[in-house]
Structure formats: structure tokens, C-alpha cells
Amino acid sequence: MAQHRSKTSPPPDTLAQLESLGDQLVRWVSANPLPVLGTALAILLVAAVAGGVSAWRTSRDEKASAELTALQHAYVTAMGGEATALEAPEPANPETARQVRTEYVERFVSFARAHAGTPAQALAALEASRIYEALDAPDQAREVLQEAANELPDDSAVRAVVLRRLAVLAEAAGDYEAAAMANVAAANTPGYPQRLDALADAARCWAEAAKPDEALALYARLKSEASPDQYRVPPHIEARLAELEARSN
Numbered sequence: 001m002a003q004h005r006s007k008t009s010p011p012p013d014t015l016a017q018l019e020s021l022g023d024q025l026v027r028w029v030s031a032n033p034l035p036v037l038g039t040a041l042a043i044l045l046v047a048a049v050a051g052g053v054s055a056w057r058t059s060r061d062e063k064a065s066a067e068l069t070a071l072q073h074a075y076v077t078a079m080g081g082e083a084t085a086l087e088a089p090e091p092a093n094p095e096t097a098r099q100v101r102t103e104y105v106e107r108f109v110s111f112a113r114a115h116a117g118t119p120a121q122a123l124a125a126l127e128a129s130r131i132y133e134a135l136d137a138p139d140q141a142r143e144v145l146q147e148a149a150n151e152l153p154d155d156s157a158v159r160a161v162v163l164r165r166l167a168v169l170a171e172a173a174g175d176y177e178a179a180a181m182a183n184v185a186a187a188n189t190p191g192y193p194q195r196l197d198a199l200a201d202a203a204r205c206w207a208e209a210a211k212p213d214e215a216l217a218l219y220a221r222l223k224s225e226a227s228p229d230q231y232r233v234p235p236h237i238e239a240r241l242a243e244l245e246a247r248s249n
Contacts, residue, residue, distance in 0.1 A: 065120060068124060071108065075088060078100045078103075105132055108128035112128060117153070125145055126148075128141075129145050129169065145169070155189065155191075157190075157191050157193075159189065161186075163182045163183070163185050167182035167186070170182060176206070177206075179201075180205035180214070183199070183202035184218070199218055199221060207241065215241060216244055216248060219245065
């Protein structure tokens with residue numbers, strides 16, 4: 001008897017592609033253990049169930065996934081690691097590290113641009129941003145992420161991961177307004193698991209940017225959209241926003 005596939009389950013070919021994309025996410029997240037990035041694999045699975053990975057259902061995008069995996073393996077090897085390693089090691093010679101990073105960051109950026117609007121672009125841009133940081137080039141790190149965010153669909157949960165990473169870099173540069181806007185955009189992405197965390201961070205960044213009205217508007221939104229038993233604003237953010245709220249009364 002033929003088996004019937006659930007309408008919400010991805011077809012077998014999509015599952016195979018998800019495994020390849022998932023391997024890349026595992027590798028990237030393992031080297032970037034920030035809480036903001038820790039849900040990348042969960043996002044991928046949610047997207048699969050919701051049909052959000054339709055862009056990976058063609059042979060062309062399956063090929064892109066394989067090419068990105070090969071590029072990542074080549075980078076790790078050039079840095080002196082095993083091809084299957086989860087993270088590139090730091091070469092003993094700083095000049096070797098600089099040369100390899102300079103070469104491969106350009107390759108990751110080129111790959112991202114060649115696959116604009118797909119999960120492959122997001123993954124390549126995330127890796128490129130990390131390499132740019134290692135090269136002490138924070139502006140370029142933000143630029144490649146912004147470019148990916150501009151190209152990816154607004155309802156893409158993978159785009160939300162890119163936006164959250166962009167917010168982290170913007171905040172590190174003292175650009176709190178840009179960080180707030182990136183966090184809000186991530187929070188407004190359907191199906192993004194860290195939506196409420198993104199809202200809280202956006203409110204905090206607006207406060208840091210001396211924009212109390214925007215911060216309080218998001219604080220009110222947080223309190224209206226999340227019950228205390230569902231989500232608790234981190235204490236340091238809660239204290240800052242509560243202080244702003246008291247001053248405004």
C-alpha cells in the first residue's frame with residue numbers, strides 16, 4: 001500500500017538537501033557559539049516543515065549547497081585543519097593566516113553574491129562576516145551581511161539569523177540605532193524562534209541610542225505579546241526599560 005505523505009512534511013529530496021545545508025549550519029554555529037545563533041538548526045527545521053526551504057528543491061540549489069560545503073572544506077584545509085573539522089585552526093604563522101583569510105573571504109563573498117536570495121547566500125555571508133572580523137574589517141563584515149539581508153525574502157527565518165548577527169556587529173561598533181532596526185526586522189520575521197529576545201534587544205538598543213520613545217514602544221509591545229510565564233525579559237534589560245518608563249510618567 002502506498003504511503004501518503006503529510007502535507008506539512010518536506011519531500012525526500014528536500015530532506016536530503018536539508019541535511020547538506022544542516023551540516024553547513026552545524027559547522028558555522030559551532031564556531032560562533034553566541035546565543036543569537038544557537039537556534040539556526042531549529043530555524044532550518046521549522047522552515048522545512050513550513051515549506052520555507054522551497055528554494056532548495058531544485059537541482060541548481062542542491063549543487064549550490066554542495067559547492068558551499070566544498071568551499072568551506074577548502075578554507076579549513078588551507079588554514080591547516082582537517083577538511084572535516086568543524087572550525088578552522090589558527091595557523092602558527094600570522095601572515096599565512098592573513099593571506100588565507102584574504103583569499104577565502106573574497107571567495108565566500110563572491111559565492112554569496114552568485115546565490116543571492118537563497119539560504120546559500122546567508123550561510124556564505126555569515127562565514128564571510130566571521131572572516132572579515134578576524135581580518136579586523138568590521139565594516140566589511142557588516143556590509144556582506146546587510147547585502148544578504150537585503151536579498152533574502154522578508155519571511156525567511158534564515159534571514160532573521162543574518163539580521164541578528166548584523167545587530168551584534170552594529171552594536172559592537174556603537175551603532176545602536178542600526179542594531180535596534182536589525183533586531184526589530186528579525187523579530188518581525190514569521191516563525192523566528194527568538195522573536196521576543198530580538199524585541200528585548202531592540203528595545204535595549206533604542207535606549208542606548210537615546211531614543212526612549214522607540215524603546216518604550218517596544219517594551220509595551222513585549223508586555224502585550226508575551227505573558228510572564230511565556231517569556232521573561234532579561235533582568236538587566238527589564239531594569240533599564242522600567243527606569244525609562246518611570247521617567248516618562
